[in-house]
Amino acid sequence: MGRHSCCVKQKLRKGLWSPEEDEKLFNYITRFGVGCWSSVPKLAGLQRCGKSCRLRWINYLRPDLKRGMFSQQEEDLIISLHEVLGNRWAQIAAQLPGRTDNEIKNFWNSCLKKKLLKQGIDPNTHKPLIEDDVKEEKKSTETTTPMQAPSSKGPTFASSHGSTFLVNDYDGGLTEASREIFMSKPEILDPLSSYYDFPMGVVAQSGFNLPVSQYQTSLKASDHQGQFVPNISSYVFSSMPSLTNSDHGNVSVTEFSDNNSASKMCSLFMNNDQVKESSSNSSNVSTIYHMMENAAGFSSWEGENKFDPLFQFQINGIKSEELIKTSSWEEGELQQAHNSIDFTSFPLTSLSEDLTGANFDVFQHI
DNA sequence: AACTTTATCAACCGCCACGAT
DNA sequence: TATCGTGGCGGTTGATAAAGT
Known part of the structure; x- marks a missing residue:
C-alpha cells in the first residue's frame, strides 16, 4: 500500500486539536512566526507533525480568518472564479481574504454545487443542464473537472474587492485579460484589499x-x-x-x-x-x-x-x-x-x- | 424517544514541485 | 543526476450535528 504518513511513522497525535494544542501552536507562531513547519511541533511542544500544525494554523488559527457565513458577494465571486479556475481552491481562496481553500472547497461541495444544480447549471462546466444531465448530476455530484469549459451564456464578470474583471467574453471564451489576472498575476488582486x-x-x-x-x-x-x-x-x-x-x-x-x-x-x-x-x-x-x-x-x-x-x-x-x-x-x-x-x-x-x-x-x- | 439519513466541516492522505545536498 | 526533506495542493474521509421518519 501507500506510504506511511509522517504521523504514523513518528507515532504522533492525530485527529481533532485540543484547546491546549491550539494555544501552544498559536503562542508559538505569534511569537516566532511561520518558519520551518517541520520544526514547529518540537519547538512548540506539540505531538503533531509539521504538516498538521501548518494546516491547523492556516485553516483555523490564523488571526486574519474571517469565518462565518459566506456573503452573497463571496458566493458570487467563488462561482465566477470556479468557472475560470476550476477546482483550484488555493487560487480561488487567494481572491477571498480571510477564507481558506479548505473552507471554500467545503462550501462548494456542500452548498454551491447543489445550488447551481437547482438552478439548472452544471457546477462543473457552468453551462445550463439539460434534463438528463440534471438527473445524472444529482446521481454523482462529487465528480469534478479540473479546468472548466467556458460558458456560453454571455459575459461573466468576477468581482474582486471593488474591482470587476471580465472573465468570459460574449462568445463564452476566457478572455486573455482574465487569464492574465487570475492565473499569471494573482498578486494583482490584493487579497486584503476588500478590507479597505x-x-x-x-x-x-x-x-x-x-x-x-x-x-x-x-x-x-x-x-x-x-x-x-x-x-x-x-x-x-x-x-x-x-x-x-x-x-x-x-x-x-x-x-x-x-x-x-x-x-x-x-x-x-x-x-x-x-x-x-x-x-x-x-x-x-x-x-x-x-x-x-x-x-x-x-x-x-x-x-x-x-x-x-x-x-x-x-x-x-x-x-x-x-x-x-x-x-x-x-x-x-x-x-x-x-x-x-x-x-x-x-x-x-x-x-x-x-x-x-x-x-x-x-x-x-x- | 429511537433510529436513520443528510449536511457540514476539520483533518488526513497522497501526490507533486522545488530546493538543498 | 539522484535522493531527500519540505511545503503546498486537491481529493477524500470520518466525526458530529441537524433534520427527517
Whole structure:
C-alpha cells in the first residue's frame, strides 16, 4: 500500500486539536512566526507533525480568518472564479481574504454545487443542464473537472474587492485579460484589499455572525497609508467543538474616532452572561482569552505580561538583531527561524511603519 | 424517544514541485 | 543526476450535528 504518513511513522497525535494544542501552536507562531513547519511541533511542544500544525494554523488559527457565513458577494465571486479556475481552491481562496481553500472547497461541495444544480447549471462546466444531465448530476455530484469549459451564456464578470474583471467574453471564451489576472498575476488582486472598504475601525456589528468555532477573530481595515491592519479583537479558545452563532451572541463595538487611525480604539464587549454560558456549558473549556486591541495593537498571551521582542521584530517587519538576541531560543534555532520566517505569510507583517512604537498590551484574561 | 439519513466541516492522505545536498 | 526533506495542493474521509421518519 501507500506510504506511511509522517504521523504514523513518528507515532504522533492525530485527529481533532485540543484547546491546549491550539494555544501552544498559536503562542508559538505569534511569537516566532511561520518558519520551518517541520520544526514547529518540537519547538512548540506539540505531538503533531509539521504538516498538521501548518494546516491547523492556516485553516483555523490564523488571526486574519474571517469565518462565518459566506456573503452573497463571496458566493458570487467563488462561482465566477470556479468557472475560470476550476477546482483550484488555493487560487480561488487567494481572491477571498480571510477564507481558506479548505473552507471554500467545503462550501462548494456542500452548498454551491447543489445550488447551481437547482438552478439548472452544471457546477462543473457552468453551462445550463439539460434534463438528463440534471438527473445524472444529482446521481454523482462529487465528480469534478479540473479546468472548466467556458460558458456560453454571455459575459461573466468576477468581482474582486471593488474591482470587476471580465472573465468570459460574449462568445463564452476566457478572455486573455482574465487569464492574465487570475492565473499569471494573482498578486494583482490584493487579497486584503476588500478590507479597505470596511468602515474605519468597525470590527463587528451587533448581531455579527461569529463562526461555529472554538476560536474567533475579526478584522478591521485601516486606511493607514493603504496598508492592512489586522484587528485581533477577540480570542476564545475552548474545547467546544462547535459553538453556535448564538452561543457567541451579540457583539457590540465602540469606535473611538479621532483623526489618528493609529490611535483608533475599537473595543469589543461580549455579553458577560454569554461568556459565562459558553464556559459553563462545557466543562472542557480550558481557556478563554479576551483581547482588545488598539489600532496597532496585538497582545501576548497571559502569563507573559510583556510584549515579546521577537514578535515585535516580526510584526513591525524591522530587522532587529538586538531584539532577537533577547529570545530564549537556542542560537541555532534562532538563526534558523530568523532566516526562515516567512513574513509574507503572516498576517501581521503589513502593519504600517508608523505603528512601530505602538504598545502591545496584555488585555483581559477571562 | 429511537433510529436513520443528510449536511457540514476539520483533518488526513497522497501526490507533486522545488530546493538543498 | 539522484535522493531527500519540505511545503503546498486537491481529493477524500470520518466525526458530529441537524433534520427527517
